[in-house]
Amino acid sequence: xxxxxxxxxxxxxxxxxxxxxxxxxxxxxxxxxxxxxxxxxxxxxxxxxxxxxxxxxxxxxxxxxxxxxxxxxxxxxxxxxxxxxxxxxxxxxxxxxxxxxxxxxxxxxxxxxxxxxxxxxxxxxxxxxxxxxxxxxxxxxxxxxxxxxxxxxxxxxxxxxxxxxxxxxxxxxxxxxxxxxxxxxxxxxxxxxxxxxxxxxxxxxxxxxx
Numbered sequence: 574x575x576x577x578x579x580x581x582x583x584x585x586x587x588x589x590x591x592x593x594x595x596x597x598x599x600x601x602x603x604x605x606x607x608x609x610x611x612x613x614x615x616x617x618x619x620x621x622x623x624x625x626x627x628x629x630x631x632x633x634x635x636x637x638x639x640x641x642x643x644x645x646x647x648x649x650x651x652x653x654x655x656x657x658x659x660x661x662x663x664x665x666x667x668x669x670x671x672x673x674x675x676x677x678x679x680x681x682x683x684x685x686x687x688x689x690x691x692x693x694x695x696x697x698x699x700x701x702x703x704x705x706x707x708x709x710x711x712x713x714x715x716x717x718x719x720x721x722x723x724x725x726x727x728x729x730x731x732x733x734x735x736x737x738x739x740x741x742x743x744x745x746x747x748x749x750x751x752x753x754x755x756x757x758x759x760x761x762x763x764x765x766x767x768x769x770x771x772x773x774x775x776x777x778x779x780x781x782x783x
Contacts (some may be wrong), residue, residue: 576604576751576755577603577636577639578602578603578604578607578755578758579602579603579604579751579755580602580603580636580639581599581600581601581602581603581639581640581641581642581649582598582599582603582636582637582638582639582640582649582652583596583597583598583636583637583638583640583649583652583653583656584596584597584598584599584603584606584607584634584635584636584637585597585634585635585637585656585660586610586626586627586632586633586634587632587633587635588626588629588631588632588633589631590629590631591625591626591629591631591632591666592664592665592666593622593625593626593665593666593668594626594660594665594666594667594668594669595623595626595667595668595669596637596653596656596657596660596667596669596671597610597653597669598640598649598650598652598653600642600646600649601692602751603634603636604751604754604755604758605692605693605696605754607634607758607762608696608699608700608754608758608761609692609696610627610634611627611761611762611765611766612696612699612765614627614628614765614769615769615772615773618773618776620668622666622668623668624773626668627769628766628769628770628773637656638652638656640652645679647673647677647678647679650671650672650673650677651673653671653672653673654671654672654673657669657670657671690747690750693747693750693751693754694742694743694750696754697742697750697753697754697757700754700757700758700761701714701717701718701721701757702714703761703764703765703768704717704757704760704761704764705717707764707768708764708768718741718742721753721756721757722734722741724752724756725745725749725752725753728752729748729749729752733745733749
């Protein structure tokens with residue numbers, strides 16, 4: 574697949590109205606990082622600027638620069654640092670930190686997940702739980718998995734049910750996992766942000782009572 578969200582590089586979570594930006598880097602893919610960001614939003618409830626950035630309806634996730642995965646981690650960090658520096662010089666409130674220093678050694682980030690794709694499967698489980706279980710009348714999780722597997726069978730001309738192993742998800746290739754994430758992400762992102770906005774609004778109301 575040639576989808577841009579599956580590329581590596583430098584990205585921003587940006588809100589021009591609020592003048593707030595988060596700059597990050599990924600040696601995996603923009604898609605998995607954005608899913609991970611949205612899944613952890615309420616972890617930052619004590620950081621006002623960051624939570625407001627994530628939940629404001631004018632906030633955008635954008636790709637700043639695509640990078641070759643063959644580059645070293647230091648090079649990724651340098652591009653991230655340069656982007657953060659750019660926004661700071663323009664007067665933006667930057668809510669992320671850089672990891673780069675000229676003295677740091679060249680090294681390759683240890684990728685323990687290079688073949689198992691644990692992050693991908695975790696992200697898929699999370700998205701399906703949000704879409705099929707949270708704030709729904711019935712548990713639609715099994716139905717969602719079934720529909721996704723049918724889509725994979727059709728798109729890749731395969732039969733996931735004939736593969737070895739008891740768990741279909743564990744048998745999927747990287748391309749098939751990416752296919753699922755791309756399918757789920759738009760619906761998931763819309764729903765999870767709506768849920769978190771409602772949760773955060775309740776917290777604000779409770780705090781205003783004291």
